[in-house]
Amino acid sequence: xxxxxxxxxxxxxxxxxxxxxxxxxxxxxxxxxxxxxxxxxxxxxxxxxxxxxxxxxxxxxxxxxxxxxxxxxxxxxxxxxxxxxxxxxxxxxxxxxxxxxxxxxxxxxxxxxxxxxxxxxxxxxxxxxxxxxxxxxxxxxxxxxxxxxxxxxxxxxxxxxxxxxxxxxxxxxxxxxxxxxxxxxxxxxxxxxxxxxxxxxxxxxxxxxxxxxxxxxxxxxxxxxxxxxxxxxxxxxxxxxxxxxxxxxxxxxxxxxxxxxxxxxxxxxxxxxxxxxxxxxxxxxxxxxxxxxxxxxxxxxxxxxxxxxxxxxxxxxxxxxxxxxxxxxxxxxxxxxxxxxxxxxxxxxxx
Numbered sequence: 001x002x003x004x005x006x007x008x009x010x011x012x013x014x015x016x017x018x019x020x021x022x023x024x025x026x027x028x029x030x031x032x033x034x035x036x037x038x039x040x041x042x043x044x045x046x047x048x049x050x051x052x053x054x055x056x057x058x059x060x061x062x063x064x065x066x067x068x069x070x071x072x073x074x075x076x077x078x079x080x081x082x083x084x085x086x087x088x089x090x091x092x093x094x095x096x097x098x099x100x101x102x103x104x105x106x107x108x109x110x111x112x113x114x115x116x117x118x119x120x121x122x123x124x125x126x127x128x129x130x131x132x133x134x135x136x137x138x139x140x141x142x143x144x145x146x147x148x149x150x151x152x153x154x155x156x157x158x159x160x161x162x163x164x165x166x167x168x169x170x171x172x173x174x175x176x177x178x179x180x181x182x183x184x185x186x187x188x189x190x191x192x193x194x195x196x197x198x199x200x201x202x203x204x205x206x207x208x209x210x211x212x213x214x215x216x217x218x219x220x221x222x223x224x225x226x227x228x229x230x231x232x233x234x235x236x237x238x239x240x241x242x243x244x245x246x247x248x249x250x251x252x253x254x255x256x257x258x259x260x261x262x263x264x265x266x267x268x269x270x271x272x273x274x275x276x277x278x279x280x281x282x283x284x285x286x287x288x289x290x291x292x293x294x295x296x297x298x299x300x301x302x303x304x305x306x307x308x309x310x311x312x313x314x315x316x317x318x319x320x321x322x323x324x325x326x327x328x329x330x331x332x333x334x335x336x337x338x339x340x341x342x343x344x345x346x347x348x349x350x351x
Contacts, residue, residue, distance in 0.1 A: 004283060015051060019126040020154045021233050037316075038315075039319065041315070041318045041319045041321075042318075044322050044326065044342075045108060045109055045322055045325070047092045048106075048322075048325060048326055048329060049099070049108050049109075049110050049149055051329070052099050052101070052106050052108065052329055052333070053099070056101040056102060056333065057101070057102075057104055057331050058099040058100055058151075058155050059101065059102070059155070059290070060100040060155060060156050060157070060158050060181075060287060060290060061097060061098070061099065061100070061146050061149070061151070061155050061156070061157045061158065061288070062097070062098045062100050062105060062158045062290070062292070063095065063096075063097055063113050063138070063139070063142030063143075063145075063146070063157065063159050063160075064092070064095070064096050064097075064098065064292070065094070065095045065096075065113075065138040065159065066090045066093075066094050066095070067080060067082070067092075067093055067094075068092045068093075068094060068097065068247065069089055069090065069091050070091055070092050071090070071312075072090045072091060072314045073312060074090075074092060074311070074317070075089050075092075075112065075118070075311055075312045075313065075314050075316075075317050076092040076093070076094075076112045076113065076118060077091070077092055077311075077319070078090070078091065078092075078093070078112050078115055078159070080093070080154075083309075092112060092113075093112075093113035093138075094110055094111065094112055094113060094321075095110070095111045095113060095138040095141050095142055095145075096109065096110050096111075097110075097142060097145040097146060097149075097294065099155075100158075100290050103332055103333060103335070104291075104332050105331075106325070106328065106329045107324075107325045107328065108149070108325060108329075109145045109148070109149075110155075110318065110321045110322075110325070111134055111141045111142075111145065111264040112314070112317060112318075113138065113141070114129065114135070114138075116132065118134075119135075123311070126311050127311045127313060127314050128313045128314045128315055129177045129314045130314070133314070137164070139159055139160075139161060139164045139169055140172070142157070142159060143159070143169070143173060143178070144155070146176075146178055147176045147178065152177065152178075153177055153178075155179070155182045155273070156178075156179040156180055156181050156287065157173065157178050157179065157181070157241050158180075158181050158183075158288075158290070159180040159181070159182050159183065160183045161183060161184055161313055162183055162185045166182065166184060166232055166245065166273075167245050167246075167247055168190060169182065169247075169312060170182075170245055170247050171247040172245070174247065174253070174275075179274075179275055179276055180273075180274060180275060181256045181270060181272055181273075181276065181284070181287050181288060182273045182274065183271070183272055183288075183322040184208060184271050184272065184273050185208070185268075185271065186207060186208050186209035186211065186266075186267070186269055186271055187191070187207050187344065188207065188208045188210070188271065188273070189205045189206070189207060189208075189245075190205065190206065190207070190211050190240075190242045190245075190257050191204055191205050191242055191243040191245070192204065192206065192211050192214075192218035192219075192220070192240055192241070192242055192243075192255075192257075193218060193219055193240070193241035193243065200347070208257060208259065208271040208273075209266060209269060209271070211240055211242070211257055211268060212236075212238040212257065212259035212261055212266075212271065213239065213261075213266060215238045215239075215240045217261075218240055219241065219319050220238060220239055220240030220241070220257075221238070221240075221281070222236055222237070223236065223237040223238075223281070223285070224236055225237065225289060234261070234262065234263060235260060235261070235262060235265065236259075236260070236261050237257060237258075237259070237261075237281065237285065238257070238258070238259040238261065238265055239257070239258055239262055239281045239284075240254045240257045240259075241252065241254060241255075241256060241257075241258070241277070242256065242257050242273070243255070244275070250307070253275060254275075254277055255273050255274060255275055255277070256273070256274050256276065256277055256279075256284070257269070257271065257272070257273055258273075258274065258281070258284050258285075258288065259271050259272075260275075270288075272284075272288055274287075320351050
């Protein structure tokens, strides 16, 4: 599922240089000009979205957070702990937005997660961080990027909200009229459709784990999948209509709880909430099982370390990330079906 874990990206070492601009840019997408230090990376990203959606129809927007190892003087650099190894490292926290297509995932926007110290006047001025630089968590910034694309109700947003305040996430998504598929924890409270009839006051909230276990009692459907061997793994696919969580200022609606669980070990269940109530269970399963987009920031994207005690530029970081996205999109969409997908730097999944 999209965004289930945060990868730590450690590209293989190569000479640090500016990533090359594709020799054959996407249709109607002007190639960036690395020779000009002030080219507008935001407009190039908008053109990239237009070019990708002209060539292929995206099936979803995927928000993915990543931890990227970097030089201590890189903009946004912090001392962090690699959750996989427990070692201390210098890294940047970033969040990317990818268009998920039949040919693969294309990263089209990036945000650099800046801690409060980067907004202190001295450091902010040295890094060239603008006054309106985005702030907030990865989920908040992911939704903001999705709203900026302007794809509206046509493409659902895939988000990992297991550690987020789900009512707040729903308010932002529903206010922006963005369709969604949220990965949630088994402890997330939901209101099964039948509960409202049993409790006229609407106090029928149970956890997603409990609702999935009692789905048939609440009017849901359960599909049991078994392996070829009698003692093989058993999986249950649960679909249950729910009342949308109450969000102040937003019209009430309905949601679907989708779960994939092992009836012999309920703690291993996977849970999603979505407003795609018109989708079949098979269609929803295809969405939640889409391959996870990998961060596409190759070695050298951040440029050489600044001289002296300086720090790298905020705009330079965004320009180099944009170059990496354009290069990846061009290679992916130019490849013939069956020839494989371009590979990025080596990634390591961490908890």
